Amino acid sequence: MKAAIISDIHSNLEALQAVIKDIKKRRIKNTFCLGDLVGYGANPNECIEMCIKESKYITVGNHDWATLNKTNIAVFNSVAAQAIRWTQKIIKKSNLNRLKRLPLTHTIDNVLLVHATPRNPTQWNYLFSLNEFEAEFSLFDTQVCFIGHSHIPSAVFQDANGYTDFLRENPFPLIKNRKYIVNAGSVGQPRDLDPRACYAIYDGNNNSIEIVRLDYNIPRAQQKIVEAGLPEILAERLLVGR
Ligand SMILES: [Fe+2]
Structure with a gap:
């Protein structure tokens, strides 16, 4: 099995389009998505629709849950919370229903997909340090577990x-x-x-994993965020990648 693993799209259609184009150019047939389709960016509906169309499996992220009022927005910082409230206003009912159907985990062959952590996925904990990663290995039986959530590519x-x-x-x-x-x-x-868009390629046939970075139209994504009336810091951070 060969698959592209995408995560934390966050309503950024320009970045998603660039990634999907690259996946197609490489003729990778499977795309798996780790959630956080929405939040922060200006195109939640388009991103949900494109992710559903292009992905074989999708797990749910904490911003998707917040949009569904399944997690308390009070735990979000004010900018993230503003983006969630904005998303709740413009999201189509059909897309809300699509988010509702997303599970917390998927196992495909020797691969586990989960947005945050194998342990208690609904607690949305972050893995940064080696100790934090180390504590998760006994919690899954597949050879590989793909996660997102921190927006920082890494492999342990x-x-x-x-x-x-x-x-x-x-x-x-x-x-x-x-x-x-x-x-x-x-x-x-x-x-x-x-600041480049990021995704991973799992190649179970040749037993390798690659992290891919791609340029995309950042100015256009920034312009849409500003025009939507979302906090400008959300546009600014795309240029620095943090
Ligand atoms: Fe995220």
């Missing part, structure tokens, strides 16, 4: 002796008897100081 492996470390090469091979947690980064709002 654990070998059969329990030795755990970050992987710094890209692409990297999948080695037998090792498990992996891979953060696929963010399509629509990267936060690793690289």
Whole structure:
């Protein structure tokens, strides 16, 4: 199985279009999505519709849940909360129903998909440190677990002796008897100081994973955010990638 893994689109249609175009150019037949289709950007309806059309499996993210009033917006910072309230106003009922149907996890062959963490996915915890990653490995049985949520692409492996470390090469091979947690980064709002759209490619046939970065029309996405009356900081951060 070969699949593109996309996450954290956040209503950024320009970034999503660039990523889908690249996936098609590479002739990758499967796209899996890790959620946060909406929030922050100006095109929630278009992004939901495109994700549903292009993705074989989609798991739900915390901003999708907030839009559905399934998580308390009070836990969001004020800018994120404003974007959720704006999204709730303009989202079509049909797309709200699409979000409602998204599950928290999917398992496909040797791959687990979850937005935040294998442990208690509804708590929307973040994995940043090696210790935080390490504590998750006993919670899944597949060789690879793809996550999103932090908007920071990264990969951590654990070998059969329990030795755990970050992987710094890209692409990297999948080695037998090792498990992996891979953060696929963010399509629509990267936060690793690289403003380019980000996604991952899982190649189960050749046993490798690659993180891909792509330029997209950032000025257009920024302009739409400003025109929609969303907080301008949401436009500014796209240019710096944080
Ligand atoms: Fe997100």
